[in-house]
Amino acid sequence: MSETLLRDTVFKVLLSQSATRMDFWAHGMHVNAGGYGMVSYYIWNGIIRVRLARRAGQMTAGAEAEYQKDERTIMLPRDPYGVDAKERGAIVHECTHALRHVLFSSPYSKEGGPRHDSNMLGQLHFDNEAVAYIAGSLYHLYETKKDWADLSPVIREANVIARTLEGKVGATVDEGAFATLRLIVSQTPPHDSTALLSTPDDETWK
Numbered sequence: 776m777s778e779t780l781l782r783d784t785v786f787k788v789l790l791s792q793s794a795t796r797m798d799f800w801a802h803g804m805h806v807n808a809g810g811y812g813m814v815s816y817y818i819w820n821g822i823i824r825v826r827l828a829r830r831a832g833q834m835t836a837g838a839e840a841e842y843q844k845d846e847r848t849i850m851l852p853r854d855p856y857g858v859d860a861k862e863r864g865a866i867v868h869e870c871t872h873a874l875r876h877v878l879f880s881s882p883y884s885k886e887g888g889p890r891h892d893s894n895m896l897g898q899l900h901f902d903n904e905a906v907a908y909i910a911g912s913l914y915h916l917y918e919t920k921k922d923w924a925d926l927s928p929v930i931r932e933a934n935v936i937a938r939t940l941e942g943k944v945g946a947t948v949d950e951g952a953f954a955t956l957r958l959i960v961s962q963t964p965p966h967d968s969t970a971l972l973s974t975p976d977d978e979t980w981k
C-alpha cells in the first residue's frame with residue numbers, strides 16, 4: 776500500500792507545474808516535461824517501478840534515493856517521501872536518470888520504443904549524473920524560488936547552472952559549466968549522502 780502512495784507522490788512531482796516548466800539541454804541531453812510525462816507513463820504501466828527500501832542493502836549506503844537501472848526501479852528511502860522540496864528534488868533527480876534510461880536504452884529502441892530528440896551516443900555515467908543534479912536544482916528553484924540549500928560542491932554548482940536556466944524554454948547549459956559540474960560529480964565520494972549519488976559506474980549510456 777505504501778508503495779502505491781509513493782508512486783502517487785512521484786506522479787505528483789513529475790506532473791507538477793515546476794516539473795512542467797523545465798525545458799533545457801545539457802551536453803546534448805534534453806530534459807523537459809514530455810520526457811517526464813513518458814517516465815510517468817512507464818511508471819503507470821509498471822515498466823518502471825517505485826519501491827520503498829525496507830532493508831539495508833536495498834539501496835547504496837548513504838544514497839538519498841536511487842534509480843536502479845537493471846531493475847528499472849526508483850528506490851525511495853522512507854514513507855512518506857517527497858514531503859519537502861529537497862526530497863521532491865531528489866525524486867526529480869532519480870526520474871531524470873529514468874528518463875535518460877527509458878528513452879534511450881537499447882532494449883527499448885529494439886522494441887521500437889519511444890525515441891527522443893536528443894543524442895545519447897558517447898554520454899557517460901557522470902554526464903548522466905550531472906544532468907540529474909541540474910534537473911533537481913532547477914526543480915527546487917521553481918518550487919521554492921530559492922537555491923537548493925546544501926553545502927556540497929555538487930549541489931552548489933548545479934544551483935549556479937539552474938539559475939542560468941530559470942524561466943527559459945529550451946536553453947542550453949554552457950558546456951564549460953557542464954564540464955565543471957561533471958568534474959565535481961566525478962570527484963565526489965559515492966557514499967556522500969548529501970550529494971544524493973547513485974551507484975557509480977563507467978557504463979556508457981546508450
Ligand SMILES: [Zn+2]
Nearest residue numbers: 904907972973
Ligand atoms: Zn544520480
